Amino acid sequence: MGSMPAQPRSAPASTTSTAGTAGTAGTAGTAAPASSRREQILREAGRLFAERGFHGVGVDEIGAAVGISGPALYRHFAGKDAMLTELLVGISSRLRDGGLRRAAGAEAAGLPPSATLDALIDGHIDFALDDRDLITLHDRELDRLPREERRQVRQLQRQYVELWVAVVRAAHPALPEDQARAAVHAVFGLLNSTPHLSRRALLPDRDTTAALLRRLARAAFTAAAPPPE
Amino acid sequence: MGSMPAQPRSAPASTTSTAGTAGTAGTAGTAAPASSRREQILREAGRLFAERGFHGVGVDEIGAAVGISGPALYRHFAGKDAMLTELLVGISSRLRDGGLRRAAGAEAAGLPPSATLDALIDGHIDFALDDRDLITLHDRELDRLPREERRQVRQLQRQYVELWVAVVRAAHPALPEDQARAAVHAVFGLLNSTPHLSRRALLPDRDTTAALLRRLARAAFTAAAPPPE
């Protein structure tokens, strides 16, 4: 825990001692190079926003979470809104791009639509299990964005949804489009449900959970087609 | 069940005006038994909280939504927190009580566990489709409550979840408890997904949506059991 991050980290020679808490050393050692201050701030802000809501978190708290205090954040971001914007745009972009990549890959490999759908499901599960905070934010704090940014995020989200809808319809041609769309939203809700019970070890281990979610999601789409009557 | 958009929505409360005029006018005789001012406030507050978040709504706005202005709310509630508390306790209680009632009824009728589970699913779907705002609030603003009230709501929610877990395990004995619990949460996420796309008529009509959700939820539980291997 207390291990020094090795980085020089300007010694806070100044009085105050605010730095104390900083820690949490989240970073989870992603191989990614140099998690800059900026990214560190984004990570902590995302966590706090997910925990207590955008309006429920003050800039001083965000600063404290990374070991600096309050207004220093403005050296990195134009304001609190800008942090949320960057978080939400980033999430939506990653989801959409990842989905497009997987769908294109599956199609190029000549796999059937059902396998493409499975690839989308697996990708979303990875995201939901690995970035719980972001998933939470993503469908909870959208309305706190200024108009133009909100439009941008919504567009990305819509593209992601429509990608799924197209694949679902290819895999289950009997399903009408509006029901396919509703089913996609429902499965998103299903897959995104994990963040809510993240607290307390109520979940099985990651692999078991992932396998469970995969089974549930696939079965849901299969059942979405109207009953054979 | 018309959504009753009515709500006279008083004009911008001109200054000065002698208070007198307002008087009893409001609440035009809704067939419902005396929707008191109190309930009217709760309804509007719930809608606003769901739309913009607890911290994103001011008391003046809530007042304006029911035709009175700001501090008049304090004749009916101890404060803003009290409104959220009453909303969340009410939702959680209704969910739990409705679940207990249906489960007891199904059991008394000698139905098999799978039929009991179906009854729970149908009940939850009705709630999710008819009280979207409340469903949204219920798993989104819990953390804005003061400590003690939050504990109370969480307890109600837990009882509801455990009721489902018991029924699921009776219906699917092969499913381990932790996975059953995770599946229950996942299905809640699935069923509660409808509020998110309520805006814009993206959904099929109510009956179609309800039938679709029912199919998805049942299939999910059936698929939750580990693969036969």
Added chain:
DNA sequence: CAGGCGGGTTAGCGGGCGTTAACCTCGGAA
């Protein structure tokens, strides 16, 4: 060795919001 600039610091302003205070006005008992 100078100097600028990246990245910190504290102090403080301005606005918004929850809440309280003081006051008003009815409708319905006593």
Added chain:
DNA sequence: TTCCGAGGTTAACGCCCGCTAACCCGCCTG
């Protein structure tokens, strides 16, 4: 008729919070 309480009103207070201002320091570059 009087009075009182329920349910409004506006004014205002105090706090919190986002953001700006003014200042400071150490590293890297010329």
